[in-house]
Amino acid sequence: xxxxxxxxxxxxxxxAARPAAAKPVTIRDVAKVAGVSAxxxxxxxxxxxxxxxxxLERVRAVVTRTGYVPNVLAGSLRTxxxxxxxxxxxxxxxxxxxxxxxxxxxRLREEGYQxxxxxxxxxxxxxxxxxxxxxxQPDGILLTGVSHAPETRRRLIAAHIPVxxxxxxxxxxxxxxxxxxxxxxxxxxxxxLLARGHRDIGLVWNNDARAExxxxxxxxxxxxxxxxxxxxxxxxxxxxxxxxxxxLAQLLRSGKRxxxxxCSSDPLAQGVIAEAQDRGLRIPADLAVIGFGDLDFAAHTxxxxxxxxxxxxxxxxxxxxxxxxxxAGREAGERIVDVGFTVIERAST
Amino acid sequence: xxxxxxxxxxxxxxxAARPAAAKPVTIRDVAKVAGVSAxxxxxxxxxxxxxxxxxLERVRAVVTRTGYVPNVLAGSLRTxxxxxxxxxxxxxxxxxxxxxxxxxxxRLREEGYQxxxxxxxxxxxxxxxxxxxxxxQPDGILLTGVSHAPETRRRLIAAHIPVxxxxxxxxxxxxxxxxxxxxxxxxxxxxxLLARGHRDIGLVWNNDARAExxxxxxxxxxxxxxxxxxxxxxxxxxxxxxxxxxxLAQLLRSGKRxxxxxCSSDPLAQGVIAEAQDRGLRIPADLAVIGFGDLDFAAHTxxxxxxxxxxxxxxxxxxxxxxxxxxAGREAGERIVDVGFTVIERAST
DNA sequence: GGCGCGAATGGTAACGGTAACATCAAGGCG
DNA sequence: CGCCTTGATGTTACCGTTACCATTCGCGCC
Numbered sequence: 001x002x003x004x005x006x007x008x009x010x011x012x013x014x015x016a017a018r019p020a021a022a023k024p025v026t027i028r029d030v031a032k033v034a035g036v037s038a039x040x041x042x043x044x045x046x047x048x049x050x051x052x053x054x055x056l057e058r059v060r061a062v063v064t065r066t067g068y069v070p071n072v073l074a075g076s077l078r079t080x081x082x083x084x085x086x087x088x089x090x091x092x093x094x095x096x097x098x099x100x101x102x103x104x105x106x107r108l109r110e111e112g113y114q115x116x117x118x119x120x121x122x123x124x125x126x127x128x129x130x131x132x133x134x135x136x137q138p139d140g141i142l143l144t145g146v147s148h149a150p151e152t153r154r155r156l157i158a159a160h161i162p163v164x165x166x167x168x169x170x171x172x173x174x175x176x177x178x179x180x181x182x183x184x185x186x187x188x189x190x191x192x193l194l195a196r197g198h199r200d201i202g203l204v205w206n207n208d209a210r211a212e213x214x215x216x217x218x219x220x221x222x223x224x225x226x227x228x229x230x231x232x233x234x235x236x237x238x239x240x241x242x243x244x245x246x247x248l249a250q251l252l253r254s255g256k257r258x259x260x261x262x263c264s265s266d267p268l269a270q271g272v273i274a275e276a277q278d279r280g281l282r283i284p285a286d287l288a289v290i291g292f293g294d295l296d297f298a299a300h301t302x303x304x305x306x307x308x309x310x311x312x313x314x315x316x317x318x319x320x321x322x323x324x325x326x327x328a329g330r331e332a333g334e335r336i337v338d339v340g341f342t343v344i345e346r347a348s349t
Numbered sequence: 350x351x352x353x354x355x356x357x358x359x360x361x362x363x364x365a366a367r368p369a370a371a372k373p374v375t376i377r378d379v380a381k382v383a384g385v386s387a388x389x390x391x392x393x394x395x396x397x398x399x400x401x402x403x404x405l406e407r408v409r410a411v412v413t414r415t416g417y418v419p420n421v422l423a424g425s426l427r428t429x430x431x432x433x434x435x436x437x438x439x440x441x442x443x444x445x446x447x448x449x450x451x452x453x454x455x456r457l458r459e460e461g462y463q464x465x466x467x468x469x470x471x472x473x474x475x476x477x478x479x480x481x482x483x484x485x486q487p488d489g490i491l492l493t494g495v496s497h498a499p500e501t502r503r504r505l506i507a508a509h510i511p512v513x514x515x516x517x518x519x520x521x522x523x524x525x526x527x528x529x530x531x532x533x534x535x536x537x538x539x540x541x542l543l544a545r546g547h548r549d550i551g552l553v554w555n556n557d558a559r560a561e562x563x564x565x566x567x568x569x570x571x572x573x574x575x576x577x578x579x580x581x582x583x584x585x586x587x588x589x590x591x592x593x594x595x596x597l598a599q600l601l602r603s604g605k606r607x608x609x610x611x612c613s614s615d616p617l618a619q620g621v622i623a624e625a626q627d628r629g630l631r632i633p634a635d636l637a638v639i640g641f642g643d644l645d646f647a648a649h650t651x652x653x654x655x656x657x658x659x660x661x662x663x664x665x666x667x668x669x670x671x672x673x674x675x676x677a678g679r680e681a682g683e684r685i686v687d688v689g690f691t692v693i694e695r696a697s698t
Numbered sequence: 699g700g701c702g703c704g705a706a707t708g709g710t711a712a713c714g715g716t717a718a719c720a721t722c723a724a725g726g727c728g
Numbered sequence: 729c730g731c732c733t734t735g736a737t738g739t740t741a742c743c744g745t746t747a748c749c750a751t752t753c754g755c756g757c758c
Contacts, residue, residue: 026714037738042716052736067507072484073426074714077743082422084465084485093451095444102442105468114482116433117466119454133463135421158416160373241649267645274649296616297646300590300623375744386708391746401706423744426713 025068034062045070076137085323086138088118088129090145090208094238095295096265096312097144100166103316104142111324113139120144127152134159140323146170146177147209162326164319168210169338176326178318178337182210185308186217188343189262189290192306194221196349198260198288200230204247204268208237211264214292218262230258239264244271252279259288260349266291266298266307273301273348288349303347314339374417383411394419425486434672435487437467437478439494439557440587444644445614445661446493449515452665453491460673462488469493476501483508489672495519495526496558511675513668517559518687525675527667527686531559534657535566537692538611538639541655543570545698547609547637549579553596553617557586560613563641567611579607588613593620601628608637609698615640615647615656622650622697637698652696663688 031038036055043050044059051059062068076082085108089097105115118133120126127149133141134155140162146169148156156163156174163175168182193201201222205215222229231254233247247268248261263269269291273283281287283303291298294309318337325331380387385404393400393408400408411417425431434457438446454464467482469475476498482490483504489511495518497505505512505523512524517531542550550571554564571578580603582596596617597610612618618640622632630636632652640647643658667686674680 024714027716028714038714039716039739040737043737046716050736055736067504069480069484069504069508071426071486071714073422073431073486074743075716077420077422077426077714077745078716080743091451092441092454093444093448095442095447098444098447099442101466102440102468105441105466106470109468109478112481114485115466117450117454117464119451119458121455129458131418132461135418136463137420137422155416155418159418241645245649270646270649274651277651296590297619300594300619302623302626302651373744376746377744387744388709388746389707392707395746399706404706420744423713424746426715426744427746429713 024071025066027068027070030059030062030066030068033066034059080137082137082139083113084116084136084138085113085140085142085320086116086118086130086133086136087142088120088126088133088144090120091238092117092119094267096293097167099312100316100319103313104320105316107317107320108324113324127155131155139327140164142166142319142323143174145209146173146179148174162323164322166315166319168213169336173336176322176335178315178322178339180310180339180341181217182213183217183220185292185341186214186219187221188217188341189214189292189308190218190221192290192343192345192349193260193262193288194225194227196260196288199227200256200258200260201227202248202251202256202258202261203229203232203234203263204244204251204261204272205232205234205264206237206239206268207234211237211239214264230256239268241267241271241274244268244273245275246271248272248275259286261287261289263289263291266293266295266305269305269307269348270297270301273303273305284347284349290349294344298344299346301348306346306349307344309342309344311339373420374415376417376419379408379411379415379417382415383408429486431486431488432462433465433485433487434462434489434491434669435465435467435479435482435485436491437469437475437482437493439469441466441468442587445642446516448661449665449668452662453669454665456666456669457673462673476504480504488676489513491515491668491672492523494558495522495528497523511672513671515664515668517562518685522685525671525684527664527671527688529659529688529690530566531562532566532569534641534690535563535568536570537566537690538563538641538657539567539570541639541692541694541698542609542611542637543574543576545609545637548576549605549607549609550576551597551600551605551607551610552578552581552583552612553593553600553610553621554581554583554613555586555588555617556583560586560588563613579605588617590616590620590623593617593622594624595620597621597624608635610636610638612638612640615642615644615654618654618656618697619646619650622652622654633696633698639698643693647693648695650697655695655698656693658691658693660688 027038027041031041041059044056048056087104092098108115118129120129130152143165144167146165153174165173165177166179168179205211231251233250235243244267261272263272269289272289276283276287283289291305291307294307298305298307376387376390380390390408393405397405436453441447457464465487467478469478479501492514493516495514502523514522514526515528517528554560580600582599584592593616610621612621618638621638625632625636632638640654640656643656647654647656
């Protein structure tokens with residue numbers, strides 16, 4: 001169309017792709033065909049109650065016939081509401097966050113919001129990622145964790161959009177928060193093992209920020225009973241089964257004696273169990289194992305895994321509610337929500 | 350709302366939110382401060398090689414100082430390129446797709462693309478979801494599966510954007526395709542059990558579209574040896590551990606004799622194993638179990654699970670490559686890619 | 699010395715919606 | 729009967745960016 005009278009085909013393989021993308025139908029095209037103005041079409045689609053029944057019907061007919069799809073980008077530009085929520089997670093190939101994502105996405109979808117997924121790969125350039133995402137004008141943003149670069153904090157505040165941090169607690173969130181105390185989780189794990197009579201305890205742990213908090217809580221409780229861990233194997237995120245196996249192998253190699261192993265997450269724990277069983281250790285008789293996360297397999301290993309349960313669905317759903325409330329202008333009830341946790345005692349301890 | 354020149358605070362808890370969202374910095378603001386035109390700022394950011402070094406530096410300084418964040422929506426509207434890829438999955442709280450999502454997202458991110466996540470909850474209103482998403486003008490779209498409503502197909506074709514279907518094969522994809530043959534997977538599972546000498550076989554299966562294809566392949570091979578399954582327990586998606594337990598319980602209740610159980614996915618298989626062990630059955634001596642998916646726990650159960658491995662990362666990465674190639678105008682090498690599968694023999698059969 | 703060329707920069711007009719305000723007809727009411 | 733209200737629709741401008749087409753200037757070259 002228009003100017004370029006000389007739009008030459010790109011010579012060589014020209015013909016191949018590009019089905020010329022026939023100029024898409026716009027709201028003005030629909031308006032013309034329906035014999036109304038553009039704004040009336042806009043109203044017919046967005047606020048049908050403002051349009052007379054006859055007009056409405058006519059417009060709808062034309063929309064169906066022409067296959068008109070409103071350009072949300074254009075609308076968002078004008079209204080300054082994108083109906084997009086950005087959600088930043090360290091990763092997804094780890095069941096811990098997935099259920100929250102699911103709950104979040106479904107709840108937001110009910111209100112016409114879409115989720116833009118960002119993966120920050122545990123710290124690596126969260127800031128850059130967020131900077132890029134903010135340009136898309138999300139109406140709200142969900143972050144994982146509460147420790148962010150000062151630059152990131154500044155950017156988010158400057159963006160003037162609701163922000164919900166998740167999976168952790170802090171007295172000074174950027175904006176809103178839904179999570180639980182990792183230190184208390186660690187402490188509860190330690191108390192559980194102590195209550196079972198364990199005094200010689202090994203750790204197979206991850207070194208991401210939140211896992212470190214759990215470890216601190218764990219160690220403090222041990223210290224309160226005058227105990228130090230017998231041995232510790234600390235590895236980088238993400239936590240996987242093989243690392244759990246390797247972790248136990250390493251602890252055993254240290255030559256230290258221990259009757260229980262605490263793990264920073266369930267996959268590590270299952271790895272530890274597998275390795276222990278391969279070496280003929282009985283669980284929990286020879287070795288007690290406790291994990292964290294209550295991933296869906298935890299209840300179904302043999303023996304079933306003692307672990308710490310988190311209501312992941314609640315985190316996702318609450319985060320969605322808080323964002324929605326804020327976007328709607330309602331002041332969300334609480335800005336900080338602690339969803340707590342539960343030590344789930346099963347057969348492995 | 351509307352008129353109210355007297356924006357009264359909402360009485361009671363008023364003061365709280367709404368920090369008045371000071372009008373955001375635009376490209377013109379930056380231009381003015383830097384003493385250049387808007388288009389020069391645009392070039393400085395998008396194609397720095399077109400701008401003189403001095404100007405570039407000046408513009409960059411102003412950008413940092415003002416905290417300018419380009420409005421991608423406006424840019425996309427003008428250029429007709431959103432740098433968004435929509436990815437539709439039935440669900441995520443099921444590890445099968447998660448690794449593909451991860452690989453997809455990471456690869457796309459490298460090229461400056463963002464992923465818009467859509468969850469279609471296994472068939473429920475995939476069409477509606479896609480209709481909504483197309484309005485956001487994604488530059489490409491990834492679908493799970495190959496069976497879509499005719500309406501959906503029409504919409505996608507009309508959108509004139511690259512489409513990749515995944516996780517299945519068909520000779521007539523909408524556009525591009527990366528997946529594997531579920532029928533062949535089912536057939537391979539059956540052959541594996543037959544080769545192990547099993548003749549009395551139970552099924553614990555899901556009824557989603559692709560699982561049904563695997564079942565068909567499975568049954569055909571059995572039929573080839575004149576065998577019918579001893580008993581079948583068919584349940585709705587998603588596949589979970591508890592359903593696996595329940596599945597085996599149901600098969601046993603049927604009173605039929607069987608020496609092996611095939612499952613439509615690994616979580617079901619692990620559930621079957623757990624239930625069997627609770628009932629004192631030895632695996633694989635009393636009961637052999639085979640799953641599908643090779644989820645990360647499969648190698649670490651006791652006994653380790655025999656299953657069918659899929660290169661999920663390859664699916665995600667390839668889908669990304671194909672979309673990127675097409676967007677860049679290059680004709681992707683193959684439009685249909687079969688990533689195949691592998692029967693992984695472990696201790697459970 | 700005139701011309702062509704490339705590098706650097708700018709003015710203007712879209713992109714496709716919707717907010718804001720305007721218009722107009724029909725109906726209620728003193 | 730004139731005035732105000734309400735419902736339905738239209739006009740215009742603007743959201744913030746970039747494509748497209750100048751324009752300007754310095755420089756090499758015949």
